[in-house]
Each structure stands twice: as structure tokens, then as C-alpha cells.
Amino acid sequence: MTAAVELTGVSKHFGDIVAVDDLSLSIGDGEFFSLLGPSGCGKTTTLRMIGGFEYPTAGSLKIHGAEMGLLPPNKRPVNTVFQSYALFPHMSVAENVGFGLLMQKVSGSEIQERVKKSLDMVQLEHRADARPRQLSGGQRQRVALARALVNEPEVLLLDEPLGALDLKLRQSMQIELKELQDRVGITFIYVTHDQQEALTMSDRIGVMSEGRLLQVDGPQGLYESPRSRFVADFIGEINLINATVVDVNTVALGGGTHVEAETGRPSGVPVTIAIRPERFALHPGDGSPPEGRNVVEGTVTRRIYHGDFYFYDVDTAAGSIEVKEENRPSVKRFDAGERVFVSWNAGATTVVED
Amino acid sequence: MPVDLENAPVEAVTPELERDSEKANARRGMLIASPAAFYLILFFAVPLVIVFVYSFATRSSTGLTLLEGWNLDSYRRLWDPLVGEIAVRSLVLAGTTTIICLVASYPLAYYMATRVGRTRYLLLVLVMIPFWSNFLVRTYAWRVLLGTDGPLSQLSQALGGEPFRILFTNTAVLIGLVYGFLPFMVLPLYAALERMDWSLVEAGRDLYASGWKAFRRITLPISMPGVVAGSILVFIPTLGAYVTPAILGGAKTTLLGDYIVSQFLAARNQPFGSALSFAVLSVMLGATVIYFRTGAKNL
Incomplete structure (x- = not known):
């Protein structure tokens, strides 16, 4: 089966600036794929190259096996939902949605029918005659979606489409968007800097930094086993702790504590291990240390209330560790200055590249 | 209080x-x-x-304006075929000037608005440079340029062509008006295009519009307020233009501007001159209102 989108060795230079650096990526048919990274990482440039708004400096870009080369956007089987929606202010909602069909010389009656169906799909049939400026942010977002999907593109490109919405609306739109994608079965390529958004919706995520694609994986793989320091740090909260390899499944932390980790490196090599704050458990420091090998002792320096959980900063011989514990009666709460043991399971530790 | x-x-x-x-x-x-x-x-x-x-006063036999015997005679005279002929000639000239200015300015304004940084400001300054010297002087310069023994005519003759005979014709007036009012078209168009959200054009291209279709259906309608403003700024002053026709035009090609002036001076008919002025004024006002009504509906 051919991939929906296949990028091979794609680079984009703007003068001296390398926006995208030798990127290769294959996105499957019907996949919800997210490009995730901080601003300026090249994710939007990559999306714009797929849409035909920028041409690669070098490399091959295929959509369902067909080379795109220097084809302009109107000759590509993709449609885009723009960041600011880019709805035409001088046209009604229905005219906006029907624009692509009109340009493709679809007959008037068919346009009417498909526009209606499309607006039904995003529950905006009652606003067909409104102007974009009369709509709320969420409604505009839906119109932009309908305007792209009405053309039944092979691939839908979405450039941070939820960025302008407030948190609650964004969360409900995320679910709506995912359900919509399941329903229409079109390949979605979604650009975002919001890791939570990417984790919630995507089948697979590609993390980018400085024009390079660092890791492509499912949400779980990316969160649980980040390969590099950047990916570990960018996705969620994480503790990065300096350590030295002791043997194939042990590292020594600062202060000499030995803990389990799949190292795959020779003895004596300095490495960074990554552990999520929620993977730690705190125990009273005046009792006996908990069972198992992965335990460090320390002092709570700060506790931050976060509603549904607490964040602790614990000062240990291995450095300062951030611990996240649920706010539940059964979880003991500690105050600043208390001695504690910090423990975790071996599977929580990942060795990351710098 | x-x-x-x-x-x-x-x-x-x-x-x-x-x-x-x-x-x-x-x-x-x-x-x-x-x-x-x-x-x-x-x-x-x-x-x-x-x-x-x-405009409602009476003209005495010696050409004095008497503020008595109020009447509509001056307005009745507006239906004189001579006035109609002059009005049509002026409307055609102003319309032609506006269209030429629009067609010439749009690509320039578009180019300026799509440049970045210093290029854009340099171009803006270049458009405004003509304002730095006196309009009258610049119009007289055209008289030299277009004259039968002027440089253009000499060039034409050197290439084996005919000497130029356009000075003191409507063509000369048209050239002078287009030259004089071009910046008044460029600047509002530039202002409209400069505010343009180009992602709308990208959206158009994404939705299968060719470059031309995207321009026709998106850029042009959205920049319409600039087109309207520029057209008003060119059409209205050229309809009543006096200086340019007086310097570059001929005696046979009377336009509204010099016709009104001649009523106040040579003909010593202030009531008729006033009525003419008011007629022109109300046409302009009407055109402006219509323009703004339609322009406002679009956006």
C-alpha cells in the first residue's frame, strides 16, 4: 500500500536559514498524524510544503505515490485548515464552503447539496447565510473545517487550528475533530505546539526541533520512551537526572545510589535518565526505606497545590527531583522540610540521548 | 450645570x-x-x-449680481445643449482619467504592498516625490514635453515619424490629468492592499482557484474600499479640473472647470456660474453616496 504522504530527504532553506533539514517521513492512509514542536522548529514549513505554499529546496514529496514537484496548491489533492481560518470576509458561510467546489466547476445543484451536507456535519446549517465575522471562534473553526472537507481531499492539513480557542472549547473540539476524522477516514496532518493536543488526538506524532524530525512514534511510545533529551523535555513534565553507567541494567546517580535502567552502553559512560514526576512515590523519611532498588532519600523543599494534585520539589544527593502526587485522602501529604524517601519502578526510567 | x-x-x-x-x-x-x-x-x-x-439671484444687464428677483433661470439654463455637451465631455474625460489611473495604479500598489521593509517605503516616497514641486510648474513641464518642437516630438521626427500635434487637445489634458492624479489612486489602493490578509489568497489557491481566479474573487473584492476611495479621489477633482485643461487644453475643448470660471470672469454671470457649481457639486455628492453605500455593503 502506498503511503498517503511520503517525504524523502526534504529540505527547505530561506536564504541562510535552514527551516527544514533533510526530513524523511511516511504517513499512512487514514492516519491522524501530528507534527509537534516549538515555534520555529519547521513544522509549519513542512505542512506548507505539502500544501504547495512553499516549495522544497530539495527532496521528493509524494501524495499517494504521485510526485508533487512544483505543483501549485490548486493542483494538489489536499486541503488546508489555516491557523487564522482564513475565511473569506466578503462571502457568506455557504459561499465560503462552496468556494472550492465552484472553482472545480462542480454544478450549482451539486454544490448546494454538498455544502448543506458539509454544514450539517459541523452543525452549522442554520448559519449558512451569516458572514464569518458574525460567528464565534468555535463556529469559524467549524466553517474552516467544512470548507476544506467538502472537497473530499486525499489529505487534510491543519495548521494549529485550535490555537485561537479558549481551553474548554479547545478540549471539546479536539474530541470532535478526532471523531470527525474517524468518520470521514481522510488522512489528517496536524501541526501543533501543544503536546497535550497531539497526545490526545494523534495516531502517531513526529517531534521536530530546529528543522529536524527527532522521533516519530505513537503518543504512548513518545511519552513513555522518549529517545532524546529534547523529546523527553518537550512532552510533559520530566526529571532529567545525570547518571553514570554501572552495567547493562544499572546506573549510579549522584551520591552513589544504584538504580535500574536499560543502559545499552559500556560501564563508566555518563548518561541522562528521564523519569516522569507522576512515576515517583513519596514515603516518610523517619520509617524504613521502601523495598526495591530504586530509592533515593531527600528533603522536601517546596510543595505546590495544583487542585487535583500536588507538586513537590525534593532535594536529593542526585539533584532536585520533581514529584507529582495525586490529591487524595489516601496519599500522604508532606510539608517543606520533611525528610522523605522517593521510590519508583524500574520501567519508569528511560535513558535519553543528549 | x-x-x-x-x-x-x-x-x-x-x-x-x-x-x-x-x-x-x-x-x-x-x-x-x-x-x-x-x-x-x-x-x-x-x-x-x-x-x-x-445661484437664485438676477444678473443685471451690466453683469452685476442683484440680490433680488429670486428665480430659477440659472438652473433652467443648465438644460442648454451647450452645457450638456461640456458636461458629457468632462464626465468622459474624468471617467477615462479614473480608469487609466486605476488600471495603471493597481499593479504598482500591489507590488508595493507585497514588498517588505525598506523597498516598500522607498517606493512610497517615490510615489510622493511629485508632490514636492508645484503642480502648476509640473503641468507647464508637460507643455514643453508635448509641444510640437518638444523632446518627444523631436524624437518622433528623428525616427522618421510625424511631429507631435497633441498639445492643446483633450489627449494632452488626459495625459496631464492622469499624471497629476496617479498618486491619489496609488495611495488608497496601497493602503487597502497593505492591510490585506494574504492567507486568504492562500486559502483561495488551496481551494482550487488559479492565480487569476484568486485575484478576481478574493484580492479584488477585498481591496474594493481602496478602489472606491481612489476612484473618488481621482474622479471628483478631475471632473472640475481647471488648471490642467487651462494649460494643456485648447479653446475648442471647454470643460466644466473652465466653463464655470468663464461665467464668473469673462461672461460676468455669477448666478449661472453658481448654479453650474451647485449642479456639479450635487452630482459629485450623489456619486459619493452611491459609492459608499455599495462599498460598505461589500465588507
Whole structure:
């Protein structure tokens, strides 16, 4: 089966600036794929190259096996939902949605029918005659979606489409968007800097930094086993702790504590291990240390209330560790200055590249 | 009673106090606007009223304006075929000037608006440079350029062509008007295109519009306020233009501007000149209102 989108060795230079650096990526048919990274990482440039708004400096870009080369956007089987929606202010909602069909010389009656169906799909049939400026942010977002999907593109490109919405609306739109994608079965390529958004919706995520694609994986793989320091740090909260390899499944932390980790490196090599704050458990420091090998002792320096959980900063011989514990009666709460043991399971530790 | 809100004692707000504060604000706004308003009333509105009154007055046999025997004779004379001929000629000339300016300016304004940084400002300055020298002087320069022994004519002859015979014709007036009013078209168009959200054009291209279709259906309609503003700024002054036709035009090609002037001076018929002025004014006003109505509906 051919991939929906296949990028091979794609680079984009703007003068001296390398926006995208030798990127290769294959996105499957019907996949919800997210490009995730901080601003300026090249994710939007990559999306714009797929849409035909920028041409690669070098490399091959295929959509369902067909080379795109220097084809302009109107000759590509993709449609885009723009960041600011880019709805035409001088046209009604229905005219906006029907624009692509009109340009493709679809007959008037068919346009009417498909526009209606499309607006039904995003529950905006009652606003067909409104102007974009009369709509709320969420409604505009839906119109932009309908305007792209009405053309039944092979691939839908979405450039941070939820960025302008407030948190609650964004969360409900995320679910709506995912359900919509399941329903229409079109390949979605979604650009975002919001890791939570990417984790919630995507089948697979590609993390980018400085024009390079660092890791492509499912949400779980990316969160649980980040390969590099950047990916570990960018996705969620994480503790990065300096350590030295002791043997194939042990590292020594600062202060000499030995803990389990799949190292795959020779003895004596300095490495960074990554552990999520929620993977730690705190125990009273005046009792006996908990069972198992992965335990460090320390002092709570700060506790931050976060509603549904607490964040602790614990000062240990291995450095300062951030611990996240649920706010539940059964979880003991500690105050600043208390001695504690910090423990975790071996599977929580990942060795990351710098 | 006006309240000195700045120095009033600080107390809890009541509806009366809030109303007084709003009134004081409105008064302050009026005070700020008053110098310009006063100037306009004194030097624009008052003379206009005088012209309006004169248009109903009687002309004595010696050419004096008598403020008695009020009548509509001057307005009746507007239906004179000669006036119609002059009006049509002026409308055609103003319309042609506007269209030429629009067609020539749009690509330039588009180019300017899509440049970045210094190039854009340099181009803007270049468009405005002609304003730095006197309009009259620049129009006389055209007289030299277009003359039968001027440089263009000489070039034509050197290449084996005919000498130029366009000075003192409507063509010369048209050239002069287009030249003079081009910046008034470029600047509003530039302002409209500069504000343009180009992602709309990208969206158009994404939705299968060719470059031309995207321009026709998106860029042009959205820049329409600039087109309207530029057209008004060119059409209205050229309809009543006096200096350019007087210098570059011929005696046979009377236009509204010099016709009105001639009524006030040579013909010594101030009532008819006033009526003519008012007729032109109301046509312009009507056109402006229609333009803004349709323009406002579009966006």
C-alpha cells in the first residue's frame, strides 16, 4: 500500500536559514498524524510544503505515490485548515464552503447539496447565510473545517487550528475533530505546539526541533520512551537526572545510589535518565526505606497545590527531583522540610540521548 | 450645570454624577474639534451658502449680481445643449482619467504592498516625490514635453515619424490629468492592499482557484474600499479640473472647470456660474453616496 504522504530527504532553506533539514517521513492512509514542536522548529514549513505554499529546496514529496514537484496548491489533492481560518470576509458561510467546489466547476445543484451536507456535519446549517465575522471562534473553526472537507481531499492539513480557542472549547473540539476524522477516514496532518493536543488526538506524532524530525512514534511510545533529551523535555513534565553507567541494567546517580535502567552502553559512560514526576512515590523519611532498588532519600523543599494534585520539589544527593502526587485522602501529604524517601519502578526510567 | 470633575470631591457615583461626567467628556471632545470645525465653517460652508444664494439671484444687464428677483433661470439654463455637451465631455474625460489611473495604479500598489521593509517605503516616497514641486510648474513641464518642437516630438521626427500635434487637445489634458492624479489612486489602493490578509489568497489557491481566479474573487473584492476611495479621489477633482485643461487644453475643448470660471470672469454671470457649481457639486455628492453605500455593503 502506498503511503498517503511520503517525504524523502526534504529540505527547505530561506536564504541562510535552514527551516527544514533533510526530513524523511511516511504517513499512512487514514492516519491522524501530528507534527509537534516549538515555534520555529519547521513544522509549519513542512505542512506548507505539502500544501504547495512553499516549495522544497530539495527532496521528493509524494501524495499517494504521485510526485508533487512544483505543483501549485490548486493542483494538489489536499486541503488546508489555516491557523487564522482564513475565511473569506466578503462571502457568506455557504459561499465560503462552496468556494472550492465552484472553482472545480462542480454544478450549482451539486454544490448546494454538498455544502448543506458539509454544514450539517459541523452543525452549522442554520448559519449558512451569516458572514464569518458574525460567528464565534468555535463556529469559524467549524466553517474552516467544512470548507476544506467538502472537497473530499486525499489529505487534510491543519495548521494549529485550535490555537485561537479558549481551553474548554479547545478540549471539546479536539474530541470532535478526532471523531470527525474517524468518520470521514481522510488522512489528517496536524501541526501543533501543544503536546497535550497531539497526545490526545494523534495516531502517531513526529517531534521536530530546529528543522529536524527527532522521533516519530505513537503518543504512548513518545511519552513513555522518549529517545532524546529534547523529546523527553518537550512532552510533559520530566526529571532529567545525570547518571553514570554501572552495567547493562544499572546506573549510579549522584551520591552513589544504584538504580535500574536499560543502559545499552559500556560501564563508566555518563548518561541522562528521564523519569516522569507522576512515576515517583513519596514515603516518610523517619520509617524504613521502601523495598526495591530504586530509592533515593531527600528533603522536601517546596510543595505546590495544583487542585487535583500536588507538586513537590525534593532535594536529593542526585539533584532536585520533581514529584507529582495525586490529591487524595489516601496519599500522604508532606510539608517543606520533611525528610522523605522517593521510590519508583524500574520501567519508569528511560535513558535519553543528549 | 457643568461640573469641574477634575477637582470635584471624591464621592460614591450616582446616576446624575455619571451623566455629568459623560456630558463633560462630550464637551471636551467638541472643544478639541472646534478649531478645524471653525475653519471649515468660515472658509468652506459660508462661501458655499453664498454661492447657493447667488445661484437664485438676477444678473443685471451690466453683469452685476442683484440680490433680488429670486428665480430659477440659472438652473433652467443648465438644460442648454451647450452645457450638456461640456458636461458629457468632462464626465468622459474624468471617467477615462479614473480608469487609466486605476488600471495603471493597481499593479504598482500591489507590488508595493507585497514588498517588505525598506523597498516598500522607498517606493512610497517615490510615489510622493511629485508632490514636492508645484503642480502648476509640473503641468507647464508637460507643455514643453508635448509641444510640437518638444523632446518627444523631436524624437518622433528623428525616427522618421510625424511631429507631435497633441498639445492643446483633450489627449494632452488626459495625459496631464492622469499624471497629476496617479498618486491619489496609488495611495488608497496601497493602503487597502497593505492591510490585506494574504492567507486568504492562500486559502483561495488551496481551494482550487488559479492565480487569476484568486485575484478576481478574493484580492479584488477585498481591496474594493481602496478602489472606491481612489476612484473618488481621482474622479471628483478631475471632473472640475481647471488648471490642467487651462494649460494643456485648447479653446475648442471647454470643460466644466473652465466653463464655470468663464461665467464668473469673462461672461460676468455669477448666478449661472453658481448654479453650474451647485449642479456639479450635487452630482459629485450623489456619486459619493452611491459609492459608499455599495462599498460598505461589500465588507
